[in-house]
Amino acid sequence: MRLLVVEDETSIANFIRDGLEEEGFAVDVASNGKKGLELALDNIKEYDVILLDWMLPGLNGIEICREIRKVNNVVPIIFLTAKDTVDDAIFGLEAGANDYIRKPFSFEEMLARIRVLMRTRSNEVVLFTAGAIEMDIEKHTVTKNNTVVELTQKEFALLEYFLRNKGKVCRRTRIIEKVWDIHYDHDNSVIDVYINALRKKLDSPNEPSFIITVRGVGYKIEADE
Amino acid sequence: MRLLVVEDETSIANFIRDGLEEEGFAVDVASNGKKGLELALDNIKEYDVILLDWMLPGLNGIEICREIRKVNNVVPIIFLTAKDTVDDAIFGLEAGANDYIRKPFSFEEMLARIRVLMRTRSNEVVLFTAGAIEMDIEKHTVTKNNTVVELTQKEFALLEYFLRNKGKVCRRTRIIEKVWDIHYDHDNSVIDVYINALRKKLDSPNEPSFIITVRGVGYKIEADE
DNA sequence: TCCATTCTTAAGCTGATTTTAAGATAAGTC
DNA sequence: GACTTATCTTAAAATCAGCTTAAGAATGGA
Numbered sequence: 001m002r003l004l005v006v007e008d009e010t011s012i013a014n015f016i017r018d019g020l021e022e023e024g025f026a027v028d029v030a031s032n033g034k035k036g037l038e039l040a041l042d043n044i045k046e047y048d049v050i051l052l053d054w055m056l057p058g059l060n061g062i063e064i065c066r067e068i069r070k071v072n073n074v075v076p077i078i079f080l081t082a083k084d085t086v087d088d089a090i091f092g093l094e095a096g097a098n099d100y101i102r103k104p105f106s107f108e109e110m111l112a113r114i115r116v117l118m119r120t121r122s123n124e125v126v127l128f129t130a131g132a133i134e135m136d137i138e139k140h141t142v143t144k145n146n147t148v149v150e151l152t153q154k155e156f157a158l159l160e161y162f163l164r165n166k167g168k169v170c171r172r173t174r175i176i177e178k179v180w181d182i183h184y185d186h187d188n189s190v191i192d193v194y195i196n197a198l199r200k201k202l203d204s205p206n207e208p209s210f211i212i213t214v215r216g217v218g219y220k221i222e223a224d225e
Numbered sequence: 226m227r228l229l230v231v232e233d234e235t236s237i238a239n240f241i242r243d244g245l246e247e248e249g250f251a252v253d254v255a256s257n258g259k260k261g262l263e264l265a266l267d268n269i270k271e272y273d274v275i276l277l278d279w280m281l282p283g284l285n286g287i288e289i290c291r292e293i294r295k296v297n298n299v300v301p302i303i304f305l306t307a308k309d310t311v312d313d314a315i316f317g318l319e320a321g322a323n324d325y326i327r328k329p330f331s332f333e334e335m336l337a338r339i340r341v342l343m344r345t346r347s348n349e350v351v352l353f354t355a356g357a358i359e360m361d362i363e364k365h366t367v368t369k370n371n372t373v374v375e376l377t378q379k380e381f382a383l384l385e386y387f388l389r390n391k392g393k394v395c396r397r398t399r400i401i402e403k404v405w406d407i408h409y410d411h412d413n414s415v416i417d418v419y420i421n422a423l424r425k426k427l428d429s430p431n432e433p434s435f436i437i438t439v440r441g442v443g444y445k446i447e448a449d450e
Numbered sequence: 451t452c453c454a455t456t457c458t459t460a461a462g463c464t465g466a467t468t469t470t471a472a473g474a475t476a477a478g479t480c
Numbered sequence: 481g482a483c484t485t486a487t488c489t490t491a492a493a494a495t496c497a498g499c500t501t502a503a504g505a506a507t508g509g510a
Contacts, residue, residue: 099324102327109318112318112319113318115318116318116323116324152455152456152457153456153457154456154457155456167363167364168363168364168365169363169364169365187459189458189459189460189497189498190457190458190459191498192497192498192499192500193457193458193459193499193500193501194457195498195499196498196499196500196501213497213498213499214365215377215378215466215467215497215498216377216378216467216496216497217365217378220364220365377466377467377468378467378468378497379467379468380467412470414469414470414471414487415468415469415470417486417487417488417489418468418469418470418488418489418490419468420487420488421487421488421489421490424488438486438487438488440476440477440478440486440487441478441485441486
């Protein structure tokens with residue numbers, strides 16, 4: 001189990017690292033936002049949990065969180081916030097964080113929260129399918145009838161969102177929140193363009209699209225029988 | 226989505242219930258530990274999230290949590306704790322809770338946390354039924370005798386409103402408010418058109434309509450026996 | 451820096467949905 | 481039964497959501 005801690009105050013960072021190492025975790029520490037993001041992006045597959053300080057010199061926590069979520073939206077992210085900044089915390093959760101801890105926090109509390117998130121993670125699916133289409137999260141590839149189809153980042157993210165929600169309608173507002181990270185915005189016409197791209201790349205000619213339009217609501221992929 | 230709130234302070238309980246109902250959740254409230262546990266155990270499959278006050282007359286929150294976890298360890302449980310009782314909170318997490326919220330909390334914060342937990346769960350279906358008609362909210366489909374019936378957005382919204390209020394009379398003014406979001410308007414003849422459309426699509430020939438006209442008031446769907 | 455790729459914005463187009471409107475029908479009242 | 485009023489039904493008009501392109505902006509390598 002490997003954790004990344006992004007925290008500029010050395011004393012806190014050390015306190016966390018020592019404690020977690022005693023508990024048997026491998027811990028990387030980044031002392032500013034830039035380094036933190038670099039570490040996170042370079043080793044995104046390695047980390048089981050990321051602890052992010054909210055107030056950081058340079059890049060702040062929320063920006064880092066957003067950047068990480070663009071690339072990977074499963075690794076659990078926990079915010080460390082100064083107390084009484086509840087609004088910030090909500091902001092953090094909306095930015096894709098899974099939890100937050102208010103400072104000052106007890107080590108025990110933090111550990112408990114880390115364990116809760118690891119629990120939910122361990123049954124992570126890494127292979128999604130829909131008909132002839134297959135997505136491998138770890139390899140970051142998509143195939144159709146076992147032939148690789150090249151997708152851009154956004155195309156991949158959108159398709160991943162659909163596959164994770166196979167059988168359910170994906171509402172436009174949710175899509176724009178989850179895939180584009182845009183909140184409280186009513187113009188979501190970008191989605192159309194990407195739907196179009198996915199269909200062009202993945203549909204079979206003379207057949208209905210594998211992405212079903214649910215007018216006025218969003219889109220969905222039919223669950224297999 | 227159905228939530229159970231176990232909270233003895235009526236003002237807090239009402240605040241939570243009203244807010245969550247506005248967000249479209251169904252909410253059950255228990256005002257003491259014993260009732261709370263009964264409700265939880267009797268309807269364990271029904272609840273999508275359980276909110277548990279820590280300090281309760283009779284059974285306290287942690288005992289309830291343990292009992293619930295003996296029977297079911299997926300339903301997300303959130304503790305409500307008085308502030309500065311961090312140790313208790315850890316205790317709660319160890320007893321099987323998934324999260325805790327410190328009082329006083331903002332409604333937004335609570336909502337955000339509830340949503341985070343629902344995200345990780347969301348494998349159960351939300352179904353509304355009336356006779357042979359079935360509505361699946363997540364799939365956004367309506368079936369009659371297991372055959373899919375295509376509905377437009379407004380038709381769907383109207384039917385959803387009826388099904389959510391099965392057995393109760395739905396007044397025209399309420400309908401226009403809830404489904405069309407039109408307030409203080411006295412022309413609500415659009416409803417007629419949509420009632421007609423729903424009947425055409427969902428009624429069986431030579432049988433009374435499943436939408437009953439209550440002249441001068443509105444419409445209703447009969448509750449199943 | 452320049453080039454190539456990807457992402458976003460914008461706009462016209464199309465077909466479906468929603469609303470309006472108006473005559474027909476049914477229910478309730480005197 | 482005649483009158484009034486609410487609801488039903490239909491069809492046409494208005495609006496809107498989604499599709500498709502293309503072009504400009506941003507990003508990331510060479």
